Amino acid sequence: MSKPIILNYYEFDHNKHEKYLISRRETFKLKCNYCAKEISASVEVTSNWVTHLKTKHIENYQKYEKEKKSYHIETVKFCFSFYNTFLFLLYIIYIIYITIKFKG
Numbered sequence: 001m002s003k004p005i006i007l008n009y010y011e012f013d014h015n016k017h018e019k020y021l022i023s024r025r026e027t028f029k030l031k032c033n034y035c036a037k038e039i040s041a042s043v044e045v046t047s048n049w050v051t052h053l054k055t056k057h058i059e060n061y062q063k064y065e066k067e068k069k070s071y072h073i074e075t076v077k078f079c080f081s082f083y084n085t086f087l088f089l090l091y092i093i094y095i096i097y098i099t100i101k102f103k104g
């Protein structure tokens with residue numbers, strides 16, 4: 001189950017909170033890493049956690065925004081490399097096919 005990046009800015013305990021990664025709509029409280037305030041939100045709707053970071057800890061919010069962007073870039077890169085590998089394999093199969101066809 002994927003964990004939203006915003007959770008890295010709160011005291012997310014895997015043993016205690018893992019079930020919320022599955023029941024993603026369920027609201028639960030997390031302690032902020034920077035001021036120990038407890039904020040309620042859910043994995044699906046993380047806006048309360050994001051808003052707290054944005055209004056109270058702007059520097060960390062900017063860090064979060066950067067992390068979020070680079071996460072998307074990494075995902076796109078990964079898909080692209082996967083696609084390239086797939087094309088390369090198709091090309092190899094094509095070459096083998098052509099070789100066999102012209103031999104026989």
Ligand SMILES: [Zn+2]
Nearest residue numbers: 032034035056
């Ligand atoms: Zn805080």
